[in-house]
Amino acid sequence: METLLIGPLVILGLQLTWVSGQTKPKQTPPSLNIREGESPTLYCNDFEKTIRSLQWYRQDYGKSPVFLFLLALKNDVKRDRRLTATIDKGNQTSSLHIRDAKPGDSATYLCAVETQ
Numbered sequence: 001m002e003t004l005l006i007g008p009l010v011i012l013g014l015q016l017t018w019v020s021g022q023t024k025p026k027q028t029p030p031s032l033n034i035r036e037g038e039s040p041t042l043y044c045n046d047f048e049k050t051i052r053s054l055q056w057y058r059q060d061y062g063k064s065p066v067f068l069f070l071l072a073l074k075n076d077v078k079r080d081r082r083l084t085a086t087i088d089k090g091n092q093t094s095s096l097h098i099r100d101a102k103p104g105d106s107a108t109y110l111c112a113v114e115t116q
Contacts, residue, residue: 025054025094025113038101044094044111054094056085057110065110068096 025047034040044054053072057065069078071087071094078085082099098105 025111027111034101036101036103039097039099040101042096042098042109044096045092047092047094047113048115049089049092050116051089052114052116054087055112055114056094056096057112059108059110061107068109 025044028043028045032040032042044056047054053070055070056068058068059065068080068083069085071078071085073087074089076085076087084097084099085094086097087094094111096109096111
């Protein structure tokens with residue numbers, strides 16, 4: 001997925017990477033154009049309740065994915081600076097929230113699940 005940055009506009013892309021087993025999560029929105037300073041939330045949904053863990057990655061254009069978070073508990077929450085990742089296994093949803101987006105946040109964000 002190609003990601004471009006023009007002026008103070010931040011473009012975030014989502015793409016499903018790999019999935020172990022039969023779980024096929026859906027990431028939404030597929031792409032997102034936001035302004036600098038906005039705080040978008042990206043979602044990964046419809047995975048099996050029995051997954052072992054869910055991981056979020058960030059991939060800059062032309063580079064390999066970089067690990068961000070591993071969520072393994074039923075209602076796990078992880079934070080790192082301006083990023084917050086949550087999971088609700090009961091509702092089969094995970095989110096990645098980017099607070100106060102900067103042009104440097106422009107990338108493709110990926111979720112992947114590990115089944116038991």
